[in-house]
Amino acid sequence: MSDVTPTRSVLIALKDERRTMHEGHAFLDEKCLLLARTMLQEVRRFETLRAELAELQKAALHALQLAAGRHGLQGIQCYPPDDASPRHVQTQRKSLLGVVLLDTWLEGAANKAEPAPNPSPEAEQARAAFTKLLPKLVEMAALVGNLERLYQEYRRSVRRVRALQNVLLPEIDATLYEIETRLEELEQDEALWLRLKR
Numbered sequence: 001m002s003d004v005t006p007t008r009s010v011l012i013a014l015k016d017e018r019r020t021m022h023e024g025h026a027f028l029d030e031k032c033l034l035l036a037r038t039m040l041q042e043v044r045r046f047e048t049l050r051a052e053l054a055e056l057q058k059a060a061l062h063a064l065q066l067a068a069g070r071h072g073l074q075g076i077q078c079y080p081p082d083d084a085s086p087r088h089v090q091t092q093r094k095s096l097l098g099v100v101l102l103d104t105w106l107e108g109a110a111n112k113a114e115p116a117p118n119p120s121p122e123a124e125q126a127r128a129a130f131t132k133l134l135p136k137l138v139e140m141a142a143l144v145g146n147l148e149r150l151y152q153e154y155r156r157s158v159r160r161v162r163a164l165q166n167v168l169l170p171e172i173d174a175t176l177y178e179i180e181t182r183l184e185e186l187e188q189d190e191a192l193w194l195r196l197k198r
Contacts, residue, residue, distance in 0.1 A: 006183050006186065007183075011176070011180065011183065014175060014176050014179065015176065018169070018172045018173070021169055021172065025161060025164045025165060025169065028157050028160050028164070029161055031097055031157050032154060032157045032161060034097065035099070035154040036154060038096055038101075039147060039150045042101075042143055042146050042147050043147065046140060046143045046144070049139055049140050049143065052136055053133065053136045053140065056132050056136060059129050059132075060126065060129035060130050060132070060133060062129075063125045063128075063129040063130075064076070064126045064129075064130075066122040066126070067123040067125070067126040070122045070123065071120065071122075071123060075118065075123075076126070079123050079126075079127065080113040080114050080115075081113055081127060081130075081131075082112065082127060082131050083111035084110045084134065086109065086111055087108045087109070088106070088107050088108055089104055089106060089138055090104065090107045091103065091104045096150075099149050099150055099153045100149060101146045101149070101150075102142045102146060103142060104139060104141065105139060106134060106138050110131060113127065
Protein backbone atom coordinates (compact mmCIF):
# COMPACT_ATOMS: atom_id res chain seq x y z
CA MET A 1 0.00 0.00 0.00
CA SER A 2 1.21 3.46 -0.90
CA ASP A 3 1.52 6.11 1.79
CA VAL A 4 0.19 8.79 -0.60
CA THR A 5 -2.94 10.56 0.62
CA PRO A 6 -5.73 9.79 -1.89
CA THR A 7 -6.93 13.16 -3.19
CA ARG A 8 -8.02 14.37 -6.62
CA SER A 9 -5.07 16.79 -6.82
CA VAL A 10 -2.59 13.96 -6.09
CA LEU A 11 -4.33 11.85 -8.75
CA ILE A 12 -4.05 14.64 -11.34
CA ALA A 13 -0.39 15.26 -10.43
CA LEU A 14 0.43 11.56 -10.75
CA LYS A 15 -1.32 11.34 -14.13
CA ASP A 16 0.74 14.31 -15.32
CA GLU A 17 3.88 12.61 -14.04
CA ARG A 18 2.94 9.38 -15.82
CA ARG A 19 2.34 11.28 -19.08
CA THR A 20 5.75 12.95 -18.72
CA MET A 21 7.36 9.55 -18.07
CA HIS A 22 5.69 8.13 -21.18
CA GLU A 23 7.04 11.05 -23.23
CA GLY A 24 10.50 10.50 -21.74
CA HIS A 25 10.26 6.79 -22.51
CA ALA A 26 9.30 7.54 -26.14
CA PHE A 27 12.18 10.04 -26.45
CA LEU A 28 14.72 7.61 -25.00
CA ASP A 29 13.42 4.85 -27.26
CA GLU A 30 13.91 7.09 -30.31
CA LYS A 31 17.34 8.06 -29.00
CA CYS A 32 18.33 4.40 -28.77
CA LEU A 33 17.23 3.84 -32.37
CA LEU A 34 19.16 6.89 -33.58
CA LEU A 35 22.29 5.84 -31.67
CA ALA A 36 22.04 2.29 -33.04
CA ARG A 37 21.65 3.59 -36.60
CA THR A 38 24.66 5.88 -36.19
CA MET A 39 26.71 3.02 -34.71
CA LEU A 40 25.88 0.89 -37.76
CA GLN A 41 26.97 3.70 -40.09
CA GLU A 42 30.24 4.09 -38.18
CA VAL A 43 30.81 0.31 -38.24
CA ARG A 44 30.30 0.29 -42.02
CA ARG A 45 32.81 3.13 -42.38
CA PHE A 46 35.23 1.26 -40.13
CA GLU A 47 34.84 -1.95 -42.15
CA THR A 48 35.49 -0.06 -45.39
CA LEU A 49 38.60 1.55 -43.93
CA ARG A 50 39.75 -1.79 -42.52
CA ALA A 51 39.45 -3.41 -45.96
CA GLU A 52 41.42 -0.54 -47.51
CA LEU A 53 44.02 -0.82 -44.74
CA ALA A 54 44.31 -4.58 -45.30
CA GLU A 55 45.12 -3.95 -48.97
CA LEU A 56 47.70 -1.33 -48.04
CA GLN A 57 49.22 -3.66 -45.45
CA LYS A 58 49.40 -6.45 -47.99
CA ALA A 59 51.22 -4.15 -50.44
CA ALA A 60 53.52 -2.89 -47.66
CA LEU A 61 54.35 -6.44 -46.57
CA HIS A 62 55.17 -7.44 -50.15
CA ALA A 63 57.38 -4.35 -50.56
CA LEU A 64 59.08 -5.13 -47.23
CA GLN A 65 59.79 -8.69 -48.35
CA LEU A 66 61.39 -7.43 -51.56
CA ALA A 67 63.44 -4.85 -49.65
CA ALA A 68 64.53 -7.44 -47.06
CA GLY A 69 65.55 -9.75 -49.87
CA ARG A 70 67.76 -7.02 -51.27
CA HIS A 71 69.19 -5.52 -48.05
CA GLY A 72 68.66 -8.18 -45.43
CA LEU A 73 66.82 -7.62 -42.16
CA GLN A 74 69.57 -5.50 -40.61
CA GLY A 75 69.82 -3.33 -43.72
CA ILE A 76 66.08 -2.63 -43.61
CA GLN A 77 66.21 -1.80 -39.89
CA CYS A 78 68.84 0.86 -40.60
CA TYR A 79 66.97 2.36 -43.56
CA PRO A 80 65.85 5.91 -42.61
CA PRO A 81 62.06 6.54 -42.53
CA ASP A 82 60.26 9.61 -43.85
CA ASP A 83 59.96 12.47 -41.36
CA ALA A 84 56.24 12.68 -40.49
CA SER A 85 56.66 15.61 -38.05
CA PRO A 86 55.26 18.26 -40.47
CA ARG A 87 52.01 16.28 -40.76
CA HIS A 88 49.20 17.32 -38.44
CA VAL A 89 46.10 15.47 -37.37
CA GLN A 90 43.06 17.60 -38.13
CA THR A 91 39.80 16.95 -36.34
CA GLN A 92 36.26 18.01 -36.98
CA ARG A 93 33.82 17.68 -34.08
CA LYS A 94 30.13 17.08 -34.33
CA SER A 95 27.59 16.14 -31.73
CA LEU A 96 24.77 13.63 -31.82
CA LEU A 97 22.44 13.97 -28.83
CA GLY A 98 25.36 15.03 -26.65
CA VAL A 99 27.76 12.36 -27.95
CA VAL A 100 30.92 13.85 -29.46
CA LEU A 101 31.80 12.37 -32.84
CA LEU A 102 35.15 13.10 -34.47
CA ASP A 103 36.33 12.98 -38.05
CA THR A 104 40.10 13.01 -38.33
CA TRP A 105 42.55 13.20 -41.20
CA LEU A 106 46.20 13.94 -41.78
CA GLU A 107 47.15 17.22 -43.34
CA GLY A 108 50.47 18.13 -44.89
CA ALA A 109 53.19 16.04 -46.44
CA ALA A 110 56.04 14.21 -44.78
CA ASN A 111 59.56 15.50 -45.26
CA LYS A 112 61.81 13.36 -47.34
CA ALA A 113 64.04 11.13 -45.28
CA GLU A 114 67.75 11.66 -45.05
CA PRO A 115 69.59 9.79 -47.78
CA ALA A 116 70.15 6.10 -47.17
CA PRO A 117 73.72 4.79 -47.23
CA ASN A 118 72.72 2.03 -49.62
CA PRO A 119 69.51 3.14 -51.42
CA SER A 120 67.45 0.84 -53.59
CA PRO A 121 64.09 1.04 -55.39
CA GLU A 122 62.77 -1.86 -53.27
CA ALA A 123 63.52 -0.08 -50.00
CA GLU A 124 62.05 3.19 -51.31
CA GLN A 125 58.87 1.36 -52.31
CA ALA A 126 58.67 -0.24 -48.86
CA ARG A 127 59.09 3.13 -47.17
CA ALA A 128 56.39 4.69 -49.39
CA ALA A 129 54.06 1.73 -48.80
CA PHE A 130 54.35 2.01 -45.01
CA THR A 131 53.90 5.80 -45.17
CA LYS A 132 50.51 5.25 -46.87
CA LEU A 133 49.26 3.31 -43.81
CA LEU A 134 49.33 6.32 -41.48
CA PRO A 135 46.30 8.28 -42.83
CA LYS A 136 44.06 5.20 -42.65
CA LEU A 137 45.18 4.46 -39.10
CA VAL A 138 44.38 8.02 -38.03
CA GLU A 139 40.86 7.79 -39.51
CA MET A 140 40.28 4.40 -37.92
CA ALA A 141 41.41 5.62 -34.51
CA ALA A 142 38.75 8.34 -34.57
CA LEU A 143 36.10 5.83 -35.64
CA VAL A 144 37.01 3.49 -32.78
CA GLY A 145 36.60 6.40 -30.33
CA ASN A 146 33.25 7.33 -31.91
CA LEU A 147 32.00 3.76 -31.62
CA GLU A 148 33.05 3.51 -27.99
CA ARG A 149 31.29 6.78 -27.05
CA LEU A 150 28.16 5.83 -29.01
CA TYR A 151 28.07 2.39 -27.38
CA GLN A 152 28.41 3.83 -23.87
CA GLU A 153 25.59 6.32 -24.50
CA TYR A 154 23.45 3.59 -26.07
CA ARG A 155 23.91 1.35 -23.00
CA ARG A 156 23.08 4.25 -20.67
CA SER A 157 19.93 5.07 -22.67
CA VAL A 158 18.80 1.44 -22.78
CA ARG A 159 19.19 1.19 -18.99
CA ARG A 160 17.04 4.30 -18.59
CA VAL A 161 14.40 2.94 -20.98
CA ARG A 162 14.27 -0.32 -19.06
CA ALA A 163 14.09 1.47 -15.72
CA LEU A 164 11.14 3.52 -16.96
CA GLN A 165 9.45 0.57 -18.62
CA ASN A 166 9.99 -2.07 -15.95
CA VAL A 167 10.16 -0.10 -12.70
CA LEU A 168 8.95 3.49 -12.68
CA LEU A 169 5.92 3.24 -14.99
CA PRO A 170 4.56 0.08 -13.31
CA GLU A 171 5.06 1.68 -9.89
CA ILE A 172 3.20 4.83 -10.87
CA ASP A 173 0.44 2.78 -12.53
CA ALA A 174 0.05 0.73 -9.34
CA THR A 175 -0.07 3.91 -7.24
CA LEU A 176 -2.66 5.45 -9.57
CA TYR A 177 -4.79 2.31 -9.42
CA GLU A 178 -4.55 2.28 -5.63
CA ILE A 179 -5.50 5.98 -5.32
CA GLU A 180 -8.41 5.64 -7.77
CA THR A 181 -9.67 2.60 -5.83
CA ARG A 182 -9.37 4.39 -2.50
CA LEU A 183 -11.11 7.49 -3.88
CA GLU A 184 -13.98 5.33 -5.16
CA GLU A 185 -14.27 3.69 -1.75
CA LEU A 186 -14.29 7.09 -0.05
CA GLU A 187 -17.00 8.34 -2.42
CA GLN A 188 -19.10 5.24 -1.77
CA ASP A 189 -18.65 5.66 2.00
CA GLU A 190 -19.61 9.32 1.74
CA ALA A 191 -22.69 8.52 -0.35
CA LEU A 192 -23.72 5.81 2.10
CA TRP A 193 -23.18 8.16 5.05
CA LEU A 194 -25.36 10.82 3.35
CA ARG A 195 -28.14 8.30 2.72
CA LEU A 196 -28.06 7.09 6.32
CA LYS A 197 -28.05 10.64 7.63
CA ARG A 198 -31.33 11.46 5.81
